[in-house]
Every structure is written in C-alpha cells, then in structure tokens.
Amino acid sequence: MITQNEINIARHCISYALEHGADAVRVSVNDSTIDSCTLLNGVMDKVTHAADRSIYLYIFADKRYGTFSTNRLEVSDLEKFIVQSITMVKMLEEDACRTLPAPERTAKDAITGNELGLYDPRYEESDSDSRLARAKSMSMFAEASGEGYEVISEECEYSESCDDNFTADSQGFEGRHTETCFSVFAEMTIQDKEGSKYSGFWWESSFDKDGVDLKGCPKKALERAARQIGPKKRRSGRYKMVVDTTVATKLIAPLLTALNAGSIQQKMSFLDGTLGTKVFPEGMTLMDMARTPKKNGSRMFDTEGVATKDAPIIENGVVKQYFVNTYMAAKMGIEPTVEDISRPCLMPFVKDKALLSDEKALSLKDILEISGNGILVTGFNGGNSNPVTGDFSFGIEGFAFSKGKITHPVREMLITGNLLELWNNLTAVGSDARASVRWQIGTLAFENVSFSA
C-alpha cells in the first residue's frame, strides 16, 4: 500500500518540478504487490512474490510535454530525475494543445481509494501458508479422469494482488484508487484414444476473497478440454454465429478502439464521423457503467484524473460518445469526455422481441434455441481487424449446433467480414455476462456470418 511518505514524495515532486521550470505537472504513484502459487499436476511448481513501486511524471513546460517514470523513489534521485526530465521536455517541439484537464473536470470524491468498495481488507490477513493451502485445494489432478481420454497435465494457479494508485496534479487534483484481486486459473491438457491433445482453461478473479470458485476452476477447464474431442470441419458457408460470453470481448474491443478520439483524429477509425448517427442496430445499447460499486473495472477517475460517470456510449444503435482526452479535445476542437471506457456493459437484446422471456433473462441456452442452427464460437484463435475499414478475419473454435442443441466440436475455421456489417446482423445479446469480469458482454448472436474451412 502507498504510504503517507510516498504521498508526500508525490506532492514534493510537483512543487519541485514547478520550481525547476515546469508549468504544470501530474504525478502518479503506483504500488502493486502480487503473490502467486502454481501447481503442476497437484504438486507445487512455482511460488512468486512481487512488489512494485513506481512513479510517473507528466510534465508540461513551455507548451511542451513529456512522460517519465522511475522505480527509484529516494528524494535525491527523484530530484535529479525531475531536472533531467524537464530538460528533455524543453528539447521537444511546441504543442499548445498539451495541458492538464480543467480542474472542474477532475474527480473530487476519490479520497480514500476505496469509495467503490474494491478493497477487501482480508488481503492483509493472507500469508504464504494460506495462499498455498488455497492453491492446493484447487487441484483435482489425482482424481481427474474421463471417458475416452487421459489427463496429461493440470496447471492451477492461485494469486492475490493489491494495486494502489495515488494521482495528483499541480492544479490541486488528488485521487486514489485501491483494489484487491483474488484470481484462480487452471489449464488442463488431455489426450484422447487416438493420441490427439486438447487443452482447456478457465479463470476467475474478484476483488472479493470469496468471489472465486477454487475447486470449480480446474473442473471447468477439464470440461472445456474434453468437450473438444472429435472435432469435425464444417464446410465453408454463411451461418448463424453465437459467441460465448467468455470470448465476446474480442468483437466489441475494436469498436471501442474506433470510438477513441486518438484513432479518429489520426484517420485510423472506421467509426469516424458517426457521432450522433445510427450506425448500429436498433436496440443495441452499450453503457460505460464506471461507478458501479463492488464491480471489477469500476473507477472514480481516469488516468488524467477526470471524473468518470455512468454514460451511454451507443444507445439504440446511435453513437453517443467518443472517448476524448484533454489533448484530443483541444486538437479536434470538441468537448472532452473521458480518456477511455471503464466498465463496458452491453445491454441484453433480442431482435425479435417476441422471443424475449418474461424474466428478460437470456442465457446461452436461450440464445442457441433462438438461433436454431449455426456455429457456437467458444474461442478465437488469432486474427485481427483493420482499424481503418473495420474488415476482420479471426480464427475460431467451437461447436456446430442444430435446433438449439450442440452437435459436435469444430476447429480450424475462420470468420471473415466487416465489423459494422457484423454488428448490424446482431440478433441477440445475453444477460449472462460473468459477474467477475470487467467487460460485461453477454453471449452474442449474429446471422449471416461468413465461415471458411
């Protein structure tokens, strides 16, 4: 955890930089500790302990700007470092758009660091023995077996971490964000009777020590490995596609990159010029739920110190907000918002509203039934998208499904298309996003997707 002395050092850095030629300064102190235990086949394989401490300086001088960091936090070292940093800033070219955010935009309510309840004090009670015990309780290697395959290896990792950030600027902003994280990860590799290997992994993380399922993690990984046995290739063609919630982020992340003002200003966005226009389907709503307490990803301020807020990014298909930091706002002559999204939430949706259940709950099972026949994507294997055109091509693995029921695994297939066209073929968004993840994107369903095999 950041100490009062380190906070005082951060404040000293600001005044020292101002005294030595800076016009404005932002300072960010980061303190992070992580302890992890990894078991291989039920036996301890790796124990790690990491403790990081660093300071970042964002220096504005003579309409010039530079960023600097060091992990040497002794005051005498830092003072020399600041003088060198200011000297370098003054060698760069002028850019009058580089300024701190206006004071009225910065957060005033991030005082303790735990306003959002993301710090579990039980973190401090842990020790190496308790972490080892939790890691050991995960392993199911001794009893792991299944019909038609043998378990080749099991890796289980349990980790606990705490990240603490204190950010301050020369206009009076001070903010703190503290977050604990308890994580489990398991990977199982199995071999079927023909000698083919399959691997499956599963992970969970939560700020809450009780928020992860220790024993369930390797079970889920084994289940995900075993269900891949006996893949078949499906013929190339256009199919309905359902994308499992665990991997749905892959398709929405490029939209958020394209909505960043930095991409737009550099003509590197296929969503340039879409603000206020309807380019996504009616009913598609993406929110930034930045300030929801006790949810992974929530935060009170962005990296500039600007206060976050819950806000629609896409509402009923209309683009409502770009991510515009202070620099881009000045450069583009538009209003600033926040630097990037905190906690993306895609709201549940069904194109054919008659199919929506009374409970408004939409599970993977519901969405497979709604979709009928097609391919369920449970993993992406590489691929990319062109930020300028939105054209994409991704490797996929998953399952064919017919009449709402999974029939057989598929792999070595590719999907290809354009992101705007794909999202306009959206037919459903589930309400089944995993509680423990930052990206709240449920199971997705699309129609008319091009698959190659």
Add this chain to the structure above:
Amino acid sequence: MNIAEYYHNTFGVSQQQLDTLIATALAKGGDYADLYFEYTTVFNLLLKDGVVSSGGFHTDCGVGIRVLKGERTGYAYSENLAMGEMLKAAQAASMIAQTDGAPRSYNSSPTSKGDYYRMDTSWRDVSADAFLPFLQDLEKAIFAKDSRVVKVIARLSNSVADIMMYNSLGEITYDTRPLGSVSVTAVFQQNGKTENKNAARSFRTGAELIGPALAQEIADEITTGIDQRFEAVRPKGGQMSVVMGAGASGILLHEAMGHAFEADFNRKGQSIFADKMGTQVCPKGVNVVDDATITGNRGACNYDDEGVSGQKTYMVQDGVLTSFLHDRISAAWYGVESTGNGRRESFRYNPIPRMRATYMESGDADPQDIIASVKEGIYVDEFSNGQVKIGEGDFTFFVKSGYLIENGRLTSPVKDINIIGNGPAALADIQAVGNDLKINNGTWTCGKEQSVAVSCGMPTVLISNLTVGGE
C-alpha cells in the same frame, strides 16, 4: 574501471554480498539459485501531425532472485537494492524448497560471452534533440514519396540494459544490451477510401542506427504497394496452397513450430510435439534454426537471461526434430545442455524457454518457379500477428497483404485475411523451399506470459494446404 567493477558499482553490491544472497536463497534446501540484476533506461519520441511533441524516458532497476528445487521455482524480486530488501526477496524465493519432491542436479552451462551487438555510440550518450531531425526528415520523405499520404505517426524508441547474473554454481556474467527501434504508421486516402500501412526496423545496435539511410529505407517500404492495397479484395475462403514470401513469413515458424518446440511445454507434456524428438516432422532437406548469434539482430543474445552463452540451435535438421529450446530447468530435466533460450522480460519475471531469431535456412528452389508451380492459391508477404494453441497445434497468422495466384501468376491483390493451420500437418505439407532466405528486422515481440524481443525469417516456401479466411 574494469568490466566487473562497472557492474558491481552500478548495482552497489560486492561479491561477498552476492554470495550471502545465494546462501540465503538456498538456506531452505534449494538445489540451485540465481540472481539477475538489471538497470534499464528506456527513451522514446513520438512524431504526430508533423511535430515531435511527445517523448520521455524511463528507468527501471532491480534484482530477481530464483530458487529451484527439482523443477519447481521460487521467485521474488526487489526494486530496492539495499541488502536488507534483497535478503527479504531471497528468503521469499527460498520457500519453494520447503515443498516435497526429488532434488535435481544443476550443472554448469557454457558461459563464454558472444559479441552479437553493435554499439558504437551508446543511446545514453545522445540527447533527445539529436533525434528530432531524423523523425522530421522521415516524415518529409514519406510525404514526398506519395501524394496520397494524409497522416504519419513515427516513433523512435531505444533501451540500454545493464545486466549482471550470478548463480550458485559460481558463474558470474555481465552484459549490456542495446535495442533501438523505429516504427511508422502512414494513412493514405484515394477517392474517398482510406488505407494504412506500417513499417518498422529494430536492431541491437547503438545510436549510429539513426540516420538518413534508415529514414529512406522506411519511407521506401511504407509507400510501396499502396496501389495494390486500394485495389485489394478478399479472396474466396477455404483450403488452398499458400506461398509464403521471403522474410516476414517467418511468423509461420514462430507460431507453427517454435512455440511447440519450447521445452517447458514439452516437459509438461502439453505440446503436440512432446513425443516427436528424433522423428521426421518436415520433408527432408528442411532446416529450422533458432539463433542468438546474428550480430545486431533484435533476437541476438550474448547470454540468455540465465547467463548461458548465446547459441545457434538447429531445431530441425534435414526434416528431423533434433532439439527443443531449453532453459536450465528443462535442460536438467531432459539431461541435455541448455540451448541458451532461458529469457525473461525483466527482473520481475523468472526466465522460461523463449525463441530468439527463428528462421528456415534456404533451400534450392527458385522463388519464381515456386509461384509458377501453383495453379490456384495465394501468395502472402506482410503480416501483423499470430497465435498458436500448443496442445492442438492449431496456429494462425494475420495477413496484411498478398496476391491471389492463378495459373502460376500473381493476380489480384488481397489483404486483411487470417490463415489457419495445424503445426504438424503444415510442416509435413511443405512442398518447396526457396533459395532466398531473408531475415525480417521489424519490431517483433513475443507475448508468451512475458514480452521479449524476437525476430524471424524465411525463404519463399510453398505449403500445399492451409485454410484461408475469405468471403
């Protein structure tokens, strides 16, 4: 000041303190311990919209302490090089030895120092203002070469890392590693359409890298093939013959073969190649190398991050799998010498088997004849990223540009397609290897658990059956 004094002074530790740290690390019964001291300076400049208005530098210093008990690892690090803090890290790492398990003997490895970096002028000795004209001239050269250019983003970054390694075998090694990189993105517009292209160069050299020749080389590359990019179409998807162009196609080896040959995956039985040592995995005549000894190459290592000499390792010779890529743990487990592949991102990470410069040696086919031999297929020569599933062997790589091959001729340009294949099947499906090996000197970075600088290369190669994404 001699070399040893320089490093001991940099980290403020004496030989006696090193021995104390090792003794502390082994106090609970570990088989082997090592120390990895690092002081890295990173410097960067960014040109955007015609001005170099952003830049900075970063320093990072610390020691990583590792204890091995059998194949098990205890790892801790300290950013504070005060003896008390380092002892705490040594004690934390030593805890691994309290677990049950058979001991293993870790033997000495080759520790003769290579000389694979060129650094006439240290990056640390050149101030930022000296590099501004380079970025400005680079931007001008790009605009001058193509009137369709509307935006240029150019980055210059460099790092210098002082490394001192010491282990319980009494081996001490010192290394200073330079790395300089220039990467550029240009955006082009024509008739209302927009396209972009990237180009980069990265070398383990000093500041002498930066100059007009490099600017012109990058400007030439980034403005080449833009007509084709505006004309490019998506091919019809499906299985087809793929001709991998010389150079960046080495990404195929990195994904389809290199990761699967990293010995940690094989020690754990996870790799599809785990039981294939000594067997024919490629057609006869094919040689695949992972090489730390190419002077100035981004993947070059005088030593790996366990203090083992940089080496040239044949993974496949005449089509036969001859070696995995080993760190000390897997080498001891397999009863072989380390191949010098124990690498890490920084002192914050324990070393694991990683690639360096991975390439296939030239064959004897004429590249034009290879293309001419394909009735229907695709030629690919520019890539952005790749991935592999170790157990299944399924790999992919994303193609930024290429051409259709129709009746032995390159015809319509293609772009933005993913290609997928299975490692063992793809290697067995190699039909021809060209005589034109080319190492690609882009900013390749491998992201297996940690980021490390690598490079790759390939002659023109024909693979008979890969799945190509398309409409």
